[in-house]
Amino acid sequence: MERKAWCEGCGTELQVSDPTRPGYVSPSAWERENVVCRRCFRIRHYNEVAKVDHQPDMYLSMLQEIGNREALVVQVVDLFDFAGSWIPGIHRHIGGNPILILGNKLDLFPKSVKVQRLKEWVYRTAKELGVQPADVVLTSAAKGYHFHEVAETIEQLRQGRDVYVVGTANVGKSTLINRLLREFGSGEEVITTSPYPGTTLDTIQIPLDDGKQIVDMPGIIRNDRMSEWVDPAELNEITPKREMKPKVYQLQEGQTLYFGGLARIDYIEGVRQPFVCYMAHSLYIHRTKLENADEIWKKHRGKLLSPPKNDADFPPMKRHRFHLNKKEKQDLVISGLGWVATGKEISKIDLWVPEGIHVEVRPSIL
Known part of the structure; x- marks a missing residue:
């Protein structure tokens, strides 16, 4: 050849x-x-889909190349999994180039969501993570929400420069670029997309009319997300496809919620209060008594409690204890799986996830 x-x-x-x-x-x-x-x-x-081997160091070195060029950097983040889709330390890799943050998958949120409040939360969180965004636009690459605003903002901020589209794997970068091409460019879908992380394996350059280009960078792999551990055949079970209809559970002290066989919440201490689960519709959630939790877990994980059907490749489960403060509603976030919005009552909660999966508590975003 x-x-x-x-x-x-x-x-x-x-x-x-x-x-x-x-x-x-x-x-x-x-x-x-x-x-x-x-x-x-x-x-x-x-x-x-099939898993492929990825080299995170190679991807980061490619990201650092942006710092040697004059460009607009567009970081696509997954609004459903903001913490897990953020590129840690991105401001250290891109030099002095401006950064536009596109919050993708807005279509997954209830129609009642206050978009401006969500946008302000993204902007504020980005600043806390060390980035001063040139702008923030919320969109849905799959549905085309606010796409004229996306295109206009990119054109305004790039000022005749190249555009580098970056993000972690599976945030929707390629879907977003394909949408831009269909609506404002060639009308063709040229970049392969799939629900499995890591579809784009190398940079893809798309020429623009002024001689510059849009560059689709490979997705950065973050192994602290649940989505990177689930088998490709089971990934659809934990990936939301349409507007989330939250499931509400009134829990009292001494009860447990299982999220398939991937995670569980133990309500250790506290008065009865609501726990609102924002996760994929297809993910099975099961409630039981805490005193039976370990036995049910051992007996039914991989069967009633699935995915995963096979947990042999999963890390051991690790407990994270949270004390809720009664000052505000809070979200218990499981990266790559979703979050649970709690009530405002003082309580003690144990959250169990595979070791290495990122979890956090934040003020409720909805």
């Missing part, structure tokens, strides 16, 4: 020698125009 080519779907260099490596195409497919690798072909036509 003399010529070099790159997959237009995921950006990886194409090759015909090794079917087990990224970028493989059959020799017959190699002769076609607009070649995509076998992996992208299967994702597009059969919705087939």
